[in-house]
Amino acid sequence: MEAAYKKPEQEQSGWKSKSSMPSLPEVHQSMNVPKKAGFFRKLLAFMGPGYLVAVGYMDPGNWATDLAGGSQFGYTLLSVILISNLMAILLQALSGRLGIVTGRDLAQACRDHYSKPVSFALWLLCEIAIAACDLAEVIGAAIALNLLFGMPLIYGVILTSIDVLLVLLLQKKGFRYIEAMVISLMALITICFVMELIFSRPDFAAVAAGFIPKTEIVSNPAMLYIALGILGATVMPHNLYLHSSIVQTRKIEPTIEGKREAIKFSTIDTTIALMLALFVNAAILILSAAAFHSAGKEVAEIQDAYHLLGPMLGTGAASILFAVALLASGQNSTLTGTLAGQIVMEGFLNIRLSPWLRRLITRMIAIVPAVIVIGIYGESGATDLLVLSQVILSLQLSFAVIPLVKFTSDRKKMGVLVTPKWMIILSWIVAVVIAGLNAYLLYSTFFG
Template sequence: MSNEKNGWLRESSGVSLEEVNSTIDVRNKKGFWRKLLAFAGPGSLVAVGYVDPGNWATSIAGGARFGYLLLSVILISNLIAVLLQSLSAKLGIVTGKDLAQATSASVGKKMSIFLWIITELAIIATDLAEVIGSAIALNLLFGIPLLAGIAITTLDVLLLLYLQRKGFRIIESIVIVLMATIFIVFVFEVISSKPEVSALFAGFVPRTEIITDPSMLFIALGILGATVMPHNLYLHSSIVQTRNYERTLKGKKEAIKFSLIDSGFSLTVAFLINSAILILGAAAFYGTKLDVTEIEAAYNLLSPTLGVGIASTLFAVALLASGQNSTITGTISGQIVMEGFINLRITPWMRRLITRLLAVIPAFIVTWIAGSKGTGELLLWSQVILSLALPFAVVPLVKFTSDKKKMGEFVNSLPIKILAWTSTVVIIILNVFLIGYIVVTGHDLG
């Protein structure tokens, strides 16, 4: 790794030169499993964004209102996520630039600023979900009022700064432990809910009513926005470079292979968790005539409905783990896109404080005015905002990785190009349809 590259890593991701060289050097690792372990980590950080509190709101609402029908949306979203995240990692490994840097180098200054603003809004929407989710979890577990819980979440900034000083491996390890906690909780919850197995598997088959029913499409787009998150594409293309691999043809091929295994495994775990959340919502609440479109309602009704006393408490513990997990990646992503698009470098603590305050302020105002119902609606809409911002990240990513001049022999093959562009077109068409419907009818799809 060159000094120039080390310097870029230190400035853009907050990882110091010593941390990169001493803890994540993969050049001298021998054997498949040792190398895989050395490369493992970035996939977990990326997968965190796929199981944040925003996913909970959309998946619970989808399961409670439409049964298992939207499991197919989770499956398709996850397949798209695996494809796009693999392209993101490949871009970073091959070019030595993250997606924000590559995009900025290909467009004018005004367009860079525009794309930065769009991406910042998506990151704020992401952070908003984490703020609300953590505040709700604190309220459910300890009775802390929502407004106080929202204020407490600003302290996450100090926690993240402390973790980063300890090294990137520490952050990755904590994320993996929290992900495992969430996974174990939902395995227990799903088993306790006794879902109808035949209907469950049938839910993974796509149905036309998902597109034709606007209210179902709204939730489906929320799931898509909560699963394939734009900031994750910028994040992945950057953090794969925290591995000190040989910058040769062979070294890049090896890095791409292990990165694909790492992210594929982590995103599969995220897929299982997201599916479990929707399955839980469907098995526990669909057809009961209970109004369960908010996380608090799910918590209050879960134990009585399942007949398992600890079910609600475990649900809240997993929610708190999810919120704390996601704040780590959201704030790192914010610094990456700010530096990549507009080359603005500010101190890490200031960057994280700004990002968090931009999420805390609207959450605080909505909670003050509308209470818990307002936060639930804000959580759902934050995920739709992510879905609307997604094409601005996906189009450049697919374009760059399909460019022979930029990627050389690592350019996307024809089948990958077809799949990637098809996914991009589907995302854009669904978003245009949703916006058009809202503008024309003025319906409240929430």
């Protein structure tokens, strides 16, 4: 495959070095796209990568921040979820564009543009972000197993490592099997929260008002901390690396028109999937606000939410649905997190290892810290760690967002498919807002 793979010279002109191997070579361009087909049939062929990305936007880290935000501040932070989701759609669209046009994932693009020390530093920061993300995912799945079956958290964390074998098994059968499993679990999560909203009977006028941004979010340090946690849980740095890779699983025409069509359908796929993620995130916060904030109860831990939901909503099914959705969310996120870890390690370091060994390394980066943390803090500190992990993700965002916007705005790298000016302006505004909010958070934490 290495000898057969070669990028057009036009695409190489803006890069300092050349990438010799495709991203995720075992599944690269493994899925055919019909050349002569209608709009919906072609859209179906491109649908999948957006949902793998959307999984990261409804992982257990989101649950912790959304539950905390809803129970403490009611519906106020719904506007943060909406704005974060719109930012995510924009940035993921850029990520997909980068992969389709240049044939590089974001990690490869950084390696082919920056010096070795800078690339190594970016890789290290990205690994920290993935570790924080995986920490949230494995702890979330472990909490769900504990709630449903009484399994100790430490055993639940170890059990989630089996997803390495699951990804390998599904990928051997074809990448479509991974996408099908992820979409099925997302459907289960969505159904669970539709039922939860029916049980909780929220104030829909207050819900609508919650989507309007308010200045108190920035002026209140406690609210800002949760808001940044929501931002970090929504716009996730490792998803930008993941998306730029998995869009390349489609075998598209290597022409300008073929790539332009792929960008269009990829953007539609991403937008639909992330709107579904918006519904789930908003539903978690609405459920928390309706069940807990209105009763004056501040929920500090996911376990508390599980135990309180049944009595407060008048049905035990509410607690069971909550835990089932959490388990599906955690398992889904570990699948995509494993893929992202492989993409980042291969892209930045150009390391070629056996698939099982690559995934074992990326899983251990998450499993070992989770075991240590639970061993030290026990079950009581698990939710605090979930919120903290999302703030860490938020602080890492700029190191992925700025290179992404920079590359996709560069005509030498993107050619005629360079990002339109209006998207470039919006993207830089988003990048500056993210960097500014994170700087404010750091200042408030250490000097406020």
